[in-house]
Amino acid sequence: MTEKRGGYTPPSTPPHAGASSYGRRKNTVGVVVFPGSCDEADALNAVRRAQGLEGRTLWHGDHDLSGIDAVVVPGGFSYGDYLRAGAIARFSPMMEAVGAFAAEGGPVLGICNGFQVLCEARLLPGALLANTSLRFVCRQVDLVVENTDTPFTRSCTDGETLSIPVKHTTGRYFAPDALLDELESRDQVVLRYASGHNPNGSLRDIAGVCNEAGNVFGLMPHPEHAIDSLTGSADGMKLFESLAWVAA
Amino acid sequence: MKIRILVRPKEGILDPQGQAVERALPALGFDDVSNVHVGRLIELEVADGDAAAAQVRVAEMCEQLLANPLIESYEVEVLK
Numbered sequence: 001m002t003e004k005r006g007g008y009t010p011p012s013t014p015p016h017a018g019a020s021s022y023g024r025r026k027n028t029v030g031v032v033v034f035p036g037s038c039d040e041a042d043a044l045n046a047v048r049r050a051q052g053l054e055g056r057t058l059w060h061g062d063h064d065l066s067g068i069d070a071v072v073v074p075g076g077f078s079y080g081d082y083l084r085a086g087a088i089a090r091f092s093p094m095m096e097a098v099g100a101f102a103a104e105g106g107p108v109l110g111i112c113n114g115f116q117v118l119c120e121a122r123l124l125p126g127a128l129l130a131n132t133s134l135r136f137v138c139r140q141v142d143l144v145v146e147n148t149d150t151p152f153t154r155s156c157t158d159g160e161t162l163s164i165p166v167k168h169t170t171g172r173y174f175a176p177d178a179l180l181d182e183l184e185s186r187d188q189v190v191l192r193y194a195s196g197h198n199p200n201g202s203l204r205d206i207a208g209v210c211n212e213a214g215n216v217f218g219l220m221p222h223p224e225h226a227i228d229s230l231t232g233s234a235d236g237m238k239l240f241e242s243l244a245w246v247a248a
Numbered sequence: 249m250k251i252r253i254l255v256r257p258k259e260g261i262l263d264p265q266g267q268a269v270e271r272a273l274p275a276l277g278f279d280d281v282s283n284v285h286v287g288r289l290i291e292l293e294v295a296d297g298d299a300a301a302a303q304v305r306v307a308e309m310c311e312q313l314l315a316n317p318l319i320e321s322y323e324v325e326v327l328k
Contacts, residue, residue: 084316091313120316127319132264174261174319201262 052244073114115218132201256287
């Protein structure tokens with residue numbers, strides 16, 4: 001038995017929770033599905049379990065985001081990860097729509113392959129390279145929350161530790177030193193691997209970064225696989241429940 | 249016109265693939281090898297025309313898709 005870390009307790013009621021009885025709608029989160037995605041079902045499940053959220057899938061060939069309040073780009077192997085992980089997916093009609101959505105301030109969360117897609121689409125700074133071990137890693141890691149002032153981490157507290165699994169081969173975060181300095185000075189490093197938990201050789205232990213405006217966020221760990229203490233941790237739920245605060 | 253593009257990890261970026269190959273070679277008796285780097289070779293054909301113009305077009309392809317300029321450098325070679 002793993003003792004649950006991070007001390008997850010449900011957040012205080014977000015504005016949209018239970019809103020239906022007052023005639024207000026919940027926030028709708030769209031989960032993008034590419035050929036080769038594999039974590040969209042878990043992401044959708046996490047969204048549907050979160051207070052104040054409902055979810056639906058967004059097909060990569062569509063480009064309609066009407067009624068969508070936030071977008072999740074899930075994990076997997078979009079378009080077979082041909083050429084480079086995430087390189088082809090960014091040209092899909094849906095990713096063009098997501099780019100426009102992000103430019104208007106819409107919250108976009110990229111998980112694992114989704115993070116790679118957002119970096120390739122240049123919606124996020126940096127790139128993901130092969131793990132230094134050249135091996136697939138699949139394990140629970142501790143993450144330290146460094147910025148709670150984002151639509152994705154509002155339910156967390158500064159410096160809080162989250163226990164969330166990683167599972168990837170191409171997760172080594174890279175950016176040139178000067179860019180890393182800029183990211184740190186602008187609080188764009190949202191999550192870091194806790195000391196001794198860096199699974200892939202990411203520079204400065206970076207696990208997740210946001211764009212300068214703070215509305216696009218990508219991380220290699222999988223919060224959608226950490227939503228029930230039955231499977232070790234429910235800490236990932238905090239990232240989804242944060243989205244309930246996004247103004248619809 | 250046939251074009252060959254070499255994409256390689258930028259200098260200074262840790263290249264674990266190159267390191268793994270470098271460590272493997274001495275096991276086969278090739279123990280005088282250093283500085284191994286592993287990249288990618290892309291070949292394509294473009295409609296015949298001005299070679300210099302083709303170079304420019306292919307460089308654009310590299311910047312936008314074939315390479316990630318943040319982590320990779322590329323060389324474009326026009327094959328006859």
